Amino acid sequence: MxxxxxxxxxxxxxxxxxxxxxxxxxxxxxxxxxxxxxxxxxxxxxxxxxxxAPQDPDAPAAPPGELSxxxxxxxxxxxxxxxxxxxxxxxxxxxxxxYPARHFGAPAEPSAAEPAGPTAPTDPSDPAEPSAAEVSWWHGPTAHTPAPLRTREPRTAPGLRRARRDAAALPVVLSGAKPGRPGRHRKPEQSRAAAAVVPQDRSAVTTASERRIAARLLLAHPLVTASGPHADGFPLIRRHRDWLTERFDTLLGYPLVVGPWHARLHKAGPGPxxxxxxxxxxxxxxxxxxxxxxxxxxxxxxxxxxxxxxxxxxxxxxxxxxxxxxxxxxxxxxxxxxxxxxxxxxxxxxxxxxxxxxxxxxxxxxxxxxxxxxxxxxxxxxxxxxxxVPAGPPALADDAADLIRRAAEAEPGTAVRRRLAETPAVLAADLPGDQRAWLRDHRHSGPAALADFLGLEAEQRAEGVALLDPAEELTDLALSGAGTAAQAALLLVERLVEEVRPLPGETTGADVPVPDALIDGVLGDIADEYGLPAGWRRDYLADRTALRRDALDLLHRMGLITTRPSGWLLRAPAARYAPAPDLLPTPGTGRHSRPTPDITIPAPAAPRAGQPA
Structure with a gap:
């Protein structure tokens, strides 16, 4: 059914x-x-x-003319x-x-050794190129997003501190994602190669752009009407409905129904x-x-x-x-x-x-x-x-848990692609065995297909994969975002990473425990340093419990922290919003340290005639 x-x-x-x-x-x-x-x-x-067909024995029979x-x-x-x-x-x-899709927006900033802009995917068979599986989110390149009044001085105490990013930043998958300021499902900017095509090929470029716009709109808003807030994109959905129907069904297993006045993408349940x-x-x-x-x-x-x-x-x-x-x-x-x-x-x-x-x-x-x-x-x-509106099969389920399970059922490849398309990051540790094996075998081809379909960028790391949307259109949450809770969450996760991130070479998983006392202390420091100068809401400054609740809720929904019976855990993708680890160097070995002068003591000159030796 x-x-x-x-x-x-x-x-x-x-x-x-x-x-x-x-x-x-x-x-x-x-x-x-x-x-x-x-x-x-x-x-x-x-x-x-x-x-x-489950029937409700307690359902009252409606009299003629009444709503049933x-x-x-x-x-x-x-x-x-x-x-x-x-x-x-x-x-x-x-x-x-x-539900809408949810993705990270800010890409990791390339190092000075990398070319600017999107590059071709890394070839895993080329030993000269760094493999995605060799770079962890804990120590990989970071995405420094702006936050108000970042004026605090670097810490002088020994330990992790702000420093340059790791030079081993990975290239991202070329996806056609657009640079520039965020928009609302704009037409992606054409690359130079696309702009140089001959006139007879421009129609193909336009068609690809329109299809990508329509696909992104449906993934962000699964119900689109001809007179609703996204009516401008509805003609594109109608124009390319056959292609969109085939691609959504093939890649994600989502049925798409398009009529003259509304389009409905029937998403599957994401699971518990x-x-x-x-x-x-x-x-x-x-x-x-x-x-x-x-x-x-x-x-x-x-x-x-x-x-x-x-x-x-x-x-x-x-x-x-x-x-x-x-x-x-x-x-x-x-x-x-x-x-x-x-x-x-x-x-x-x-x-x-x-x-x-x-x-x-x-x-x-x-x-x-x-x-x-x-x-x-x-x-x-x-x-x-x-x-x-209803998309799940309540008539076939025994109870709520059964319905949640049934709605999320899919073969391994489809299930992983759904996670990639809908969630900020997919960590291999979170996947069942068959899905983890599929991601390992299709680590490049699987994300690349979705990146091309939706105009995203694939970020490969040792712990998993994230599809990024630099335009920040294909997400219902943004980090960094406007508002006190969003700004506090960004600063909080940055300092937590500084405190608990594993050292380079240390064996660790995708999660690191975070003590509650550390969260309270760091958040208190942040509120004291940034609160009043940044114009944060005074009710949050007066009620630190509410600020803590809302900041952690945002980080939890973005998949940067998670909770277990033992307490909060910081997840590896959180480190992409924090400085890369750099232990305090020994004197004279820093990046900007002056080189020790090579002092040569000249040999004594020979004595002149008539002078004592």
């Missing part, structure tokens, strides 16, 4: 398509494929039916309500697949512990399990809802479908209104719902204080977009 066939006994039929503004009936009947319930004529071959929830999405809503926050995040990524979560589109507040539950419950009703739907009717239907996770409005200390507002804000951002009351989207929900019957307003429902 395809991932987008989410419903129990789903059938693939031709239906109306959405324009992202009006209802699910769409403008015309096209060849677009949508997922609907089992038709009255009988089951579709290959669909789960009978004993294979989709059974699979209703079960999903209950799984969300029962999950802890981390599992709820993983369940959302597995069932919806609407992926640190991907939904956030409020305006405030950035993270979703809670209750917010996820209300989102799934609303979708369960919207996939078959009429185009024009009174808000009060939708709220009443949500409460009737499952009172335990319904709207949760009314008097009392319940957090239901905030969770409901989060769910509706995301549905509005996805253009599934329009004409929402402003107070409901912002989270105030003042009109819902007494109950669903007092909610006013009529919503516009886009059924096709509602049906395009």
């Amino acid at each position: 395809k991932q987008q066939e989410y419903a129990t006994g789903a059938a693939r039929t031709a239906g109306g398509t959405s324009d992202g503004r009006t209802g699910g009936a769409g403008r015309s009947t096209t060849d677009a494929v949508v997922a609907v319930r089992e038709p009255a004529c009988g089951p579709v071959p290959g669909a789960a039916t009978g004993a294979d 929830p989709d059974p699979a999405l209703l079960r999903l809503a209950r799984w969300f309500a029962e999950a802890d926050p981390g599992t709820a995040d993983d369940l959302c990524a597995a069932s919806f697949g609407l 512990g992926a640190v991907r979560r939904l956030e409020h589109p305006a405030t950035g507040a993270p979703f809670t399990p209750g917010g996820y539950a209300r989102l799934a419950l609303a979708l369960a009703l919207l996939v078959d809802a009429p185009e024009r739907l009174p808000l009060g009717r939708l709220l009443a239907a949500m409460d009737a479908a499952d009172p335990g996770i319904g709207p949760g409005i009314g008097p009392g200390p319940s957090t239901g209104p905030a969770d409901l507002a989060m769910a509706f804000a995301v549905l509005a951002d996805w253009q599934v719902l329009t004409d929402l009351p402003a107070d409901l989207v912002t989270g105030h929900a003042t009109g819902l204080a007494t109950g669903p019957g007092d909610a006013s307003g009529v919503l516009t429902v886009d059924r096709e977009l509602a049906r395009a």
Whole structure:
């Protein structure tokens, strides 16, 4: 069963398509494929039916004319309500697949001995060239990104200090990634070789650029509509839909469905512990399990809802479908209104719902204080977009953990390529045995194919591979980034590397333990040195616990630190944002030390005539 066939006994039929503004009936009947319930004529071959199709015995039968929830999405809503926050995040990524890609932006700066700009991939068979497997992130070239008020003097105490970068920097894979300032899915700048092509070949260069722009847009925003915020890129997706469909399926195993008014890339689940979560589109507040539950419950009703739907009717239907996770409005200390507002804000951002009351989207929900019957307003429902949101197979899973596992299943090559395309760095130590063997056997060809497809640069290191995006378009998080927490995180990881990085030649893995006391002490020093001069937020300076929490959260989501029952661990890719190790040299052997003068004592001159010897 395809991932987008989410419903129990789903059938693939031709239906109306959405324009992202009006209802699910769409403008015309096209060849677009949508997922609907089992038709009255009988089951579709290959669909789960009978004993294979899990049914909810507690689901109430809807009276004629009332909204009826989709059974699979209703079960999903209950799984969300029962999950802890981390599992709820993983369940959302597995069932919806609407997470964006995440990549490092700043490339490692080349040493003086290296030519500037992209170079050809290193040939592992040439012994004269450094092998990627010989250079560790712990001691390789670094990416010095700017941070405010970097004015502290170099440390004079013995140990690791700021110094020149290692000269053995590796070349990166030529990928066509564009230099210059970040943009929003710009057309990549052509190289000199591309600019020198004859006129009849320029159309091929333009086609390749357009395909890369469309592929990057879909990987960053898996749901693109013709009237949404990324409408400018939608014609490119439509123009190259056949090529994009084949490449996404071949490289990543992602089905791509493109209709006249929306395109949906059905991403697979990244697996447990992926640190991907939904956030409020305006405030950035993270979703809670209750917010996820209300989102799934609303979708369960919207996939078959009429185009024009009174808000009060939708709220009443949500409460009737499952009172335990319904709207949760009314008097009392319940957090239901905030969770409901989060769910509706995301549905509005996805253009599934329009004409929402402003107070409901912002989270105030003042009109819902007494109950669903007092909610006013009529919503516009886009059924096709509602049906395009679910990507995972909740109808086939036994529970939340089973769904997360099923959504991430893939053969080794596809699984590794998905990690490369979606995550900042892929460390061999994190991979199962079969995937580690595939990465070892395809260490150059695997990343190079994705780098060419998406316009990225492959950074090979002894611990693994990272695909870099210097334009900082293909990522939802940036390091360094704007804001107090982002600046503190960058300075924190730099000093932690200085303190705990293994010495050259020391046998170590991809992770190094970091004591909590060291984190607190370093962060306190950073806040004292940079806080007020850099204009950091005063609430963070007054509440160091909140600053610590948010800075570590950013580093954790970027894969630079991780946590185990024993505590925090610093990961090898963190060293790419820190100085290379350089032990204090003995006097006179430094890079800028003056050479010891070669003093020659002249031999005594012969005595003149008449003078004593």
